[in-house]
Amino acid sequence: MILVSEVGPRDGVQSLDAVLPLELKKRWIAAEAAAGVREIEVGSFVNYKMLPQMADTAELVAFARGLPDLNVAVLVPNLRGAQAAIAAGAHKISIPVSASETHSLRNVNRSHSQMLDEVSSIRGEIDALPEADRPYFEAGIATAFGCTIEGNVPESTIVRLAEELIAAGAQEIGLSDTTGYADPAMIRSRIKAVHRAVGSDRLTGVHLHNTRGLGLANALAALDCGMTTLDSSLGGLGGCPYAPGASGNIVTEDLVFMLERMGYDTGVDLEKLLKVRETLERDLADGPIFGFLAEAGLPLGWAKTKGRK
């Protein structure tokens, strides 16, 4: 069983110029959940003056909590965001921490040590809750495979940061290829190095982009190293509108196709998911939408070829 974690309503939507109506997002989230997607990152608790696309995150959390069998995830940049996420009732909270300190300073104006303090404070906030109310708390290491400002980011930096984030109270860390710089060899090497440092149960998912076309090859490399959660976005939503070929996140429907065709169980009904994509494509009209499966269609004999593992 592989968990395909849909990040389109957060990572995809925040990259659009337009602010999507709340009702549209609700329909989209409900339709994906109905297609069998079991985790959706519905938004982020950030400064809404800077990211008005995310202003309805609390309402989306409340709505998504009402959907059956759905893990409701959100992104938070800091303690304040985590408090809002807890108040809204998110099941999973992720805080991105950039491995490139230059990127961290430019993006959230915080050094590594300040981010680690933030993680500790969130841990404290969560521990103060009754056990049943505590969200799962993950720290996502951003620019884990290179940075558009610093260039290469050494593997040793990733390992050290992973250790520090776990020590500071993250239950798990994730590796994010924010910049689309990863290759399969790097994916394998860094996952193994982090597993050696903090244990394989502390890193079970990756967040990949398809900027240079290597997204699914990187996903395969991650699967080979035992990853069981893969982030993706429907229609690859999140691509930069100014670079039409360069898509954003890996494409949910293409990823599910690869996984199911390989014999993994994702729980997702691909025919239904493709219908959700069609609706999204209509709704977005001019928005950048990516992916290959939707154009090419499912292979002849598809239902018969699906395995399970």
Place this chain on the structure above:
Amino acid sequence: MILVSEVGPRDGVQSLDAVLPLELKKRWIAAEAAAGVREIEVGSFVNYKMLPQMADTAELVAFARGLPDLNVAVLVPNLRGAQAAIAAGAHKISIPVSASETHSLRNVNRSHSQMLDEVSSIRGEIDALPEADRPYFEAGIATAFGCTIEGNVPESTIVRLAEELIAAGAQEIGLSDTTGYADPAMIRSRIKAVHRAVGSDRLTGVHLHNTRGLGLANALAALDCGMTTLDSSLGGLGGCPYAPGASGNIVTEDLVFMLERMGYDTGVDLEKLLKVRETLERDLADGPIFGFLAEAGLPLGWAKTKGRK
């Protein structure tokens, strides 16, 4: 060392409506060779009434033979094509044999047993030559991962056909994902099964399409199984103009990027190759051209990250 075998001038060009001028093809082939591409399939010796795009193949072979360090490959459908290829002086001859007999009958109007006869006759023709003049002779198993007419094609069919093709005189067989139906698990399983049947030196290359976005993931799976030759086409040329997202062959520049970034040596200068693509894009004007790297650009610090293995 991984051999990236450029098939754009054959597989790409034959799918275009327009017939490209000979001079354009010559410039393209020369420019790719100058960028370090070491094998190019320059055309096919088919019935030119049916495929006028390929009518200049003999001239292209003669031209390409004059370029330094280039292995000049061609496709042939039958003995007659092989005779023309030998007369022209091709270094490598590939005959496609479809694993789906229905596909074979519709495509070249020949059954498996007729195709095996063809392979034997070509073997005889080659053996009659002085040893120094003999081209390398490969049979490519088409629809090796499924067929748009028959659907699934059993692994046992591929293994039996591989054995028969080697017995009939092919020096090597290749596996072609003609329909874009392959997934990484299938790639691994079928390569291993064929290796067990005919030996690992008899299958060293695959021909992949990116129809459903899995092209580079499949390439990674093939590399993991020891493949050392990967076919691809510059700009993914060969995509169907009527399905804009669904590209044809895997994209040479994206593949080279993945390989070099992983530390493999391809001999290709990626910066130069991207310039060849720019020229091709201008030359084709309206032609379908694919790929991610050209849009996104090389990562910051690229030159420093390249390894060698």
